[in-house]
Amino acid sequence: MKTIILEGKPIAEAIRRDVAERAGALRDSGRPVALAIVLAGEDPASRIYSKSILKAADRVGVDARLVEIPADGGREDVGGSIRALSEDEDVSGIIVQQPLPDWVPATVVEEIAPWKDVDGATDASMGRLFSGRDAFAPATALGVVEMLAGSRTPIESSHVAIVGRSAVVGRPLAALLLRKCDRGNATVTVCHSRTRDLAAHTRAADVVVAAMGSPEAVRGEMVGEGAVVIDVGVNRVEDPESEKGYRIVGDVAFEEMLGRAAAVTPVPGGVGRLTTAILLRNAVVAAESAAERAR
Numbered sequence: 577m578k579t580i581i582l583e584g585k586p587i588a589e590a591i592r593r594d595v596a597e598r599a600g601a602l603r604d605s606g607r608p609v610a611l612a613i614v615l616a617g618e619d620p621a622s623r624i625y626s627k628s629i630l631k632a633a634d635r636v637g638v639d640a641r642l643v644e645i646p647a648d649g650g651r652e653d654v655g656g657s658i659r660a661l662s663e664d665e666d667v668s669g670i671i672v673q674q675p676l677p678d679w680v681p682a683t684v685v686e687e688i689a690p691w692k693d694v695d696g697a698t699d700a701s702m703g704r705l706f707s708g709r710d711a712f713a714p715a716t717a718l719g720v721v722e723m724l725a726g727s728r729t730p731i732e733s734s735h736v737a738i739v740g741r742s743a744v745v746g747r748p749l750a751a752l753l754l755r756k757c758d759r760g761n762a763t764v765t766v767c768h769s770r771t772r773d774l775a776a777h778t779r780a781a782d783v784v785v786a787a788m789g790s791p792e793a794v795r796g797e798m799v800g801e802g803a804v805v806i807d808v809g810v811n812r813v814e815d816p817e818s819e820k821g822y823r824i825v826g827d828v829a830f831e832e833m834l835g836r837a838a839a840v841t842p843v844p845g846g847v848g849r850l851t852t853a854i855l856l857r858n859a860v861v862a863a864e865s866a867a868e869r870a871r
């Protein structure tokens with residue numbers, strides 16, 4: 577069997593074109609998209625991610641700004657800043673960078689107004705998502721759906737096995753795939769570290785999504801012939817032969833999928849490529865809804 581490699585780049589480019597067009601229309605109507613990125617503390621990876629969002633936003637004409645709260649701030653500062661952004665009519669979307677530092681309680685994200693929660697971070701968004709209503713969902717979970725739709729993989733009536741039950745990937749993805757809509761109506765199995773005979777679940781699935789954070793844990797024999805395999809994992813593994821001393825691998829043993837799976841996403845270059853574009857699209861949706869409400 578020839579295995580198709582599902583690259584994220586062309587799908588991300590199509591999303592960016594759509595975002596640029598819609599952001600332009602909003603700007604022309606005097607209601608531009610304005611995304612606030614809240615960065616509390618000094619996590620270097622969060623800082624790099626924030627910068628990449630700012631750069632990507634600039635490329636598609638979305639006005640994004642970084643709201644930095646230094647480590648000597650306190651709970652009130654972070655909560656108060658988010659509340660102020662939620663009340664600011666000129667801000668259409670808010671993301672709060674995770675992981676939060678120790679001095680900020682995780683519940684601070686609940687200060688984000690649900691209609692501005694473009695990262696799907698609040699309990700309100702998660703609750704709406706699970707009850708089948710319209711809601712913002714985390715960009716990575718949406719990226720998996722986008723990858724399946726973009727590659728014309730049937731979702732409706734397919735059996736999707738998700739390995740991982742985190743609040744940012746596995747759980748929201750299960751809710752998205754269960755929706756009664758075009759890109760939903762799947763039969764979903766959610767697996768985790770206590771699942772008995774994981775391979776029995778993944779082998780029975782039409783689509784396997786690995787979101788475990790465990791390098792190359794999904795082996796060839798765990799996947800049925802002709803399945804579509806989506807790898808969300810991003811793991812650093814030591815590699816003395818590489819210049820940096822490490823390389824990035826997914827949660828799927830990529831080489832073992834070739835000739836067995838119908839399609840597989842690479843890491844890097846797969847689902848991860850879609851995250852920022854989808855986040856910006858969520859920001860556009862939030863701005864469009866705000867414009868609609870103001871009419």
Ligand SMILES: NC(=O)c1ccc[n+]([C@@H]2O[C@H](COP(=O)([O-])OP(=O)(O)OC[C@H]3O[C@@H](n4cnc5c(N)ncnc54)[C@H](OP(=O)(O)O)[C@@H]3O)[C@@H](O)[C@H]2O)c1
Nearest residue numbers: 716740741742745768769770787788789808809810848851
């Ligand atoms: N933009 C992106 O591309 C993007 C964004 C987010 C995350 N990621 C990547 O996606 C991966 C998952 O991230 P996450 O935040 O969801 O991780 P997480 O919070 O650590 O959750 C991992 C999940 O996988 C399950 N799991 C771990 N090892 C397992 C095993 N051997 N068998 C079965 N289940 C297992 C865990 O089970 P328990 O619940 O039982 O512990 C947990 O539910 C990571 O590699 C991360 O870097 C990528």
